[in-house]
Amino acid sequence: MGLRRYVRTHRGISAFAAGVLLTLAALAAFGYYVLSDQRRTARILAAALSQALAREVRIERVTDVGTERVVMRGVRLPSDGGWPADLVAERVEATGPLLAAARGDAAPVRLVVTRPTVDVPAGGGVGIQATLENLRQGLASFLAGAVQVDATLTAGVARYAGGTTEFDLALRKAGGGATGELTLREAGQAPLVVSLNARTEGDLVRLALSGRGALAPVAAWIEDGGPSVLRGQSVEVSMAADLGPAPALNARGTVSVGDVMAGGGTAVFKDGVLQLSLPHATADLAFAAWVARLGWQPTGRAELADLTATWRPSAGSWPVLQAVLRLPSIALPAAAVGTDVRAEGVEGRLALEPVPSGHAVSGEARAERVRAAGLEIAPADTRYRLTLDAGGAIARAELAGLTARLEGAVLKGSLGYDGATRRLDTRLGGEEVDVGGLVRRLAPGWLAPADRLRLAGLSITGTGVDARELGAGTVRLEARSARLSRANGELGGGRTTVRAELGRTGVTLALETASVSATLPALNGKLPLLAGSAELHRTATGLEPERGRLTARDGQGRELLVASLARGATPGRLRLSVQAPALERLDGLWPQVARRVNGSARLDVELSGPGYGAADGRLALSVPEGEVWGGKVFVRSLEADVPIRRGVEMPGEPPWGKIEVGELIGYGVVARDVVSPARVFRDRLSLNDLTYALYSGEGKGWSEIELDAAGPMVRGKLNGERVRVEEFMSAYGIRGGTMTGLLQYDLGYEYRAGRLQVNGRFEVPKGGTVNIELLNRLLAYAQTDPSGVLRGALENLRAFEYKHAEADVHSAGDDVRVNLALQGRERFLIFPPKVREINIRNMPLSFLARQFPGAFAN
DSSP states (O other): OHHHHHHHHHHHHHHHHHHHHHHHHHHHHHHHHHOOOHHHHHHHHHHHHHHHHTSOOEEEEEEEEOSSEEEEEEEEEOGGGTOSSEEEEEEEEEESOHHHHHTTOOOEEEEEEEEEEEEOOOSOOOOHHHHHHHHHHHHHHHHHSOOEEEEEEEEEEEEETTEEEEEEEEEEEETTEEEEEEEEEOTTSOOEEEEEEEEEETTEEEEEEEEEEESGGGGGGSGGGOOGGGTTOEEEEEEEEEEETTTEEEEEEEEEETTTEEEEEEEEEETTEEEEEEEEEEEEHHHHHHHTTOSSOOEEEEEEEEEEEEEOGGGTSOOEEEEEEEEEEEEEOHHHHSSOEEEEEEEEEEEEEEETTEEEEEEEEEESEEEETTEEEEEEEEEEEEEEETTSOEEEEEEEEEEEEETTEEEEEEEEEETTTTEEEEEEEEEEEEOHHHHHHHSTTSSOTTOEEEEEEEEEEEEEEETTTSOSEEEEEEESEEEEEETTEEEEESSEEEEEEEOSSEEEEEEEEEEEEEEOSSSEEEEEEEEEEEEEEEETTEEEEEEEEEEEEOTTSOEEEEEEEEEOSSTTOEEEEEEESOGGGGGGBSTTSOEEEOSEEEEEEEESSSSSSSEEEEEEEEEEEEEETTTTEEEEEEEEEEEEEESTTSOSOOOOEEEEEEEEEETTEEEEEEEEEEEEESSEEEEEEEEEEETTEEEEEEEEEEEETTEEEEEEEEEEEEEEHHHHHHHHTOOSOOBOSEEEEEEEEEEETTEEEEEEEEEETTOEEEEHHHHHHHHTSTTTOTTSHHHHHHTTOSEEEEEEEEEEEEEETTEEEEEEEEEEOOOTTTSOTTOSEEEEEEEEHHHHHHHSHHHHTO
């Protein structure tokens, strides 16, 4: 580490200064009196110093030698001569009572080193135990001498790892203690000033160190240059340490490196074991990853509390570490876990321990929010274990006891990630889970904002899932029941299974669900079995359908509905085809419409995207015969080709198609050759120009049919003329009387939520006759003739001739009321003088049903 090299460098300078001060005076006196040649004196002095220091010392020449002053030029302490660094000084001057210092007296000696250059070699260190012992011995031997030293190194340059740092050093030793101040400089940056104080107490060396300033001057000293986050930071450090034999260390202090890290605590090294204790610390995650030698670099900031670490450096393994961790925010690159991960509000405990393959981090954690692979988890609780290989990459990640809200879906289970294959295995589940948000994220556009999709007894199993892009693996989903709630109804199912095969270009799905029930306008009723498959294509925004098929079957396995989905002719659109091969099998659907229908139906539309929000196409129907509304409406030979258009993405109105019915019987009224243009526009079936034959006459009108949550809504208006009343009555099944005349009518109707509303007028403008038996049935309505006078006036007639008849019908509550008026013909001696007009007011249709049961039974 760079720090250890710096300590060794400091130890070398200290040892050099100590050796020079202890031996220089004696050797200088010898050179002064005996030798006069500068280079020969330099060789002799260098040999003497090398022997005294047990390391090679080289001196180019000695320019001045005396008892009070020695000046050396070109002094070098070579790294290949036993020194931890290569030191070259342009000039070294020693002044003071050098002879007294040589005798070991407490003589003050001043040492000035001018323009020294220190080249620190790159390479491995000697270990923390040897470093501590060398540092203690060097300081102890330096402090043990009686000589008093005032040393100054000026205009120095230190070189390491391609970088250079200017420095000045002032060192003072007196009375068994020493103080010093090291100033490190880099052009354009504030200096870094380090102060030290050392003294001995028995076998202990007490060392106090403090420093403050810019980190830039020592940036090159940090191994591998350090992370970019260190650039431009300032540093502040304070430390007090006791160095003992064996070796042993007891230190306490604080350190702060700008926004990169801050903390304080104690360190104890004894019997080869280093123990650290930090009550509180913060660190930039990129810096922490660099210190831990991880193969990837996260971003964010960590807050640590109650951190303890135990490390035996000689074992060559990682320390055992425990701490309380808090991460306000963290971002992991794809190089870590296969996909970019961002988390907020992470709290928990961690434990770091060595394992055979590297080291492992484990503990419990809670995150307020996690975003990964395009999904959002908020919040999440889990027990975790990360196994890191020797290079710091994640070899294996395991989450157990996981509880998470994934896009709103509350899930519990476990997760395992293999770093070598970047594959994910997971088992998740929940009793009542809302998966609407998850579906919206994975398949945008398939659910409306207000839709809710809930699964009960959910189990999700993922095998070999590509964690980065979801581009490989298998996901299987099983649920005891499923329910889709929309604003206009619900769709529910029993046992449901979904299987997804993930690929690089898309996803293949298979679905099967039993006991489906629905109250949606487009699907209402029950289906015993629903099975389907789909291929989804990956795009920049998510998954889009490529093709699919959905089949509904009855209890015998026969097809009820078959829907297929494929890409449309227009780019970005889908083609949907829905076929009902046998309408008679659909008795479990739309039960509110009582019916018996034979035939087939087919829907072919083009969709603007997932869902039925915008569609353009056609509906084809072929019904040989059918009954609806409990047999009150009967059709024969129905053929329809109806254009459909809905949604703003499909602008304009659709063209008109055609509907033809050979025979239509409604509430006993028989119409033939019914023809009308037809289309579905904005969910409404419009028959805008109905024409038909009604007995001897003809009719026309319009009708609209619309599905809503309460069932079908039908409304329209019909009018006709030249209908022979007697033919109508005969076909309608009215017995016990007859009536003649040509009928014309104008009738409006509306059927909604099971209730029929009518409002119309019937008229026989040219009159006819009415059989007295039929008339008597009508007169049985008590409010018509309460006195019996009318009945008495007509009792001698077999038929009543009228010149004009009219009736209006209107709905009143749950019944229909009829007003009938017959105006008699005025023939001399024939017309009863007291019966000029017959009026029946507010007669309920239910009364007519009782009077003519055969007719109203149709």
